[in-house]
Amino acid sequence: MSRRLTVEADGGSRGNPGVAGYGALVRDTETGALLAERAEPLGKASNNVAEYRGLIAGLTAAHAIDPGAVVLVRMDSKLVVEQMAGRWKIKHEDMRRLALEARDVVEAIKAAGGAVRYEWIPRAENKDADALSNDGMDGLTVHRDHEGGASSGGVAAAGSTDADDEAPNGAACAPVPRRDGTPVRVVLVTEAEGSAAQQAARSVERLLGGAPRCLLEAGTEASTETAAEVGDALGVDAVVDAAWASASGAPQAWERVVSRGGTTVVVCPAAVVQAALGHVLGMPAERHDRLAAAPGSLTGVEVWTDGDVSVAFTNRT
Template sequence: MSRRLTVEADGGSRGNPGIAGYGALVRDTDTGALLAERAEPLGTASNNVAEYRGLIAGLEAALAIDPTADVLVRMDSKLVVEQMSGRWKIKHEDMRRLALQARDVSADISAAGGSVTYTWIPREENKDADALSNVAMDGQTVDRRLDREDAAAQTAATAPADACGSVPTLPGTPVRVVLVARAPGEGSRTAAAAVAHLLGSAPRCLLTAADDAAVETAAEVGAALGTEAVVDAAWDEDGDLVEAWDRVVARGGTTVVVCAADAVRAVLAHLLGVPAGRSDRLAVAAGSLAGVEVWADGRVSVAFTNRT
C-alpha cells in the first residue's frame, strides 16, 4: 500500500494585491507527524496567487519526501480546490500558469505511482498553514525537512526535559527567536495566543526570565504551545542579556523568550546597534512580540517588533 501524505497549504495578501506570502506543510496522514514546512514572501501579489504558490510548494515538498505517495491536499481556498479538481474553469492568466505548474508536480507524483486529490476545509482547520503564510508575509522564509536530519530536533522539542537542547541547522534555514514582553493577567493570554498563531506547530524552546511576571506569562505561552518553560535568570533585567542571547543563537532552531519589556528593548538595541541612551526610542509594549532571524553567515534580520 502506498504511503499517505497530507499537504496543508495557504496564502495571503495584506491589501490584495499587497504584501503576500504562502505557507505549506506536509504531514504523514496516518500518524499526523509533521514532515516538512515551507513559507516564502512573494512581494506584492494577490491572495489567489499566494494560495497557488502555497499549493505548489506543498506538492513539491511531498514529492521530495515520497514521489510514490497518495497525497491529499487540504486547503481553505474554494477557488484553488475547485479549479485543480477540474470543476471550475481558470480564466485568469496568472492562475492558469500557476495551475499548470501545480499539475506538472502532480503529474510527476502520478508518474511515480502516487496520486493527488483535493479537498476543501474551513479556515479554522487550516491554522498551521495560515500561521506559516503570516510568517512569510512578515518577511521570513522557511524550508524545513523534519523527516530527515531535523527529525531528532523535532522529537527533542516535544519532550520538556530536552526541549532546549541544541538543534542542527539546515542549510538555508535561520535560527529564529521570538522575544515576548511579559504582561500581567489578560495580557499573558493575549501574548500566548499571538505566539501560538505565529509559530503554529513549529518546534521551539521556551525560556523565561526568573521574575514572577515573566513566569506567569511564560506559563500561558507554554500552555498554548504545549511546551514547558525553562527558567533562565540571565534573561532578567539585570542579567547578562548579551550572553543569554548568544546562547540562544548557538542552540539553533526556534526559541521563544519571555522577559521584561526593557530586556526586549535592550536586546533589540544590541542587535540594531542603537546607543544605550537611545534604546527607549524602541517601542516595546507589554505582551508584544519581536521576531529575529540569525543566518549562518552572521546576518541578523529583525523581522518584526511590537507585534500583538
C-alpha cells in the same frame, strides 16, 4: 488492482509573505497506515506558495511509493483544491508555475495507470499535515518513510525530527540545524500581569500559528506568569533561563538563542527586551531606554545565515 493512497498536505507563512514552510504525508487509504512524511522550510514565501509546495511534496512521495496509485489529495486550501481540479482559473504567475509542476507529477501517476482526485477538508481535519508544516516554518526538514512506503530505510534527513523523539521540557530547546534561506526567529515578549499577560499569549498564538520549539522565561514573577499564559496557548512548557532577567546578561543570552536556531519565544522584563534589541541594532546602552517595550508587547527579529538581521516588528500588542 492499483494501490490506493491518500495525500494530506498543508503549508503556512508567518507574515504572508513571511517565514514559510510546508508539510505533507501519505497514508494507505485502506488501512490508514502512515507511509511517508515530508516537511521543509521555504524562507520567505506566501501562504499559497507554501500550500502548493506541500501538494507537490505529497504527490511526489505518493508517486515514489507506487507510481500507478489511485491518489486522493486532501487539503484545507480551497484555492489549491479548486485550481488543481480545474474549476478555478490560475491568474498569479507563481501559482501557475507551481500548478504546472504539480500537474507534471499527476501526469506521471496517470501514465503509470493511476489517478488523482482532490478533496477539500476543514483545517481541523488536517492537523497532521499542519503540524508538519509548522516544523517546516520552524526551520526543520523532515523526510521520513515508514514500513510499506518508499525505500529510504526510514532514515530522516539532516535537520529532521521524528515524532518518537519529541523532547521533554528542557530538551525542547536543543539545537536546530540551520539551513540557507531560513532565518532564526526570536520573539521577545515583555513580561506583564493579568489581562495583559493573557493578551500577550493570544498575540503570540496568532503570530506563530503553532508551538515554537523553545519557550524561555527569565524566572521573574511577572515573566513566569506571562510565560505560563503563552505556554498554555501554544501547548508547550517554558524553560527558565535566568540570564534573561537582567539587561547586562541580554547580549550573551541573545547569542545563545541565535546559536540554537529554529524559533524561540523569550518572555523577559522590558529592560531586557530593550537591551537585547539594542544589542541587535548596535545601539549604545545609554540609548536602550528609547526603545518601546510596553507590558505584554511583542518584538520580532529574524537572523539569516549570512549574518543579516531583520527587525520584523517592535512593541506589537
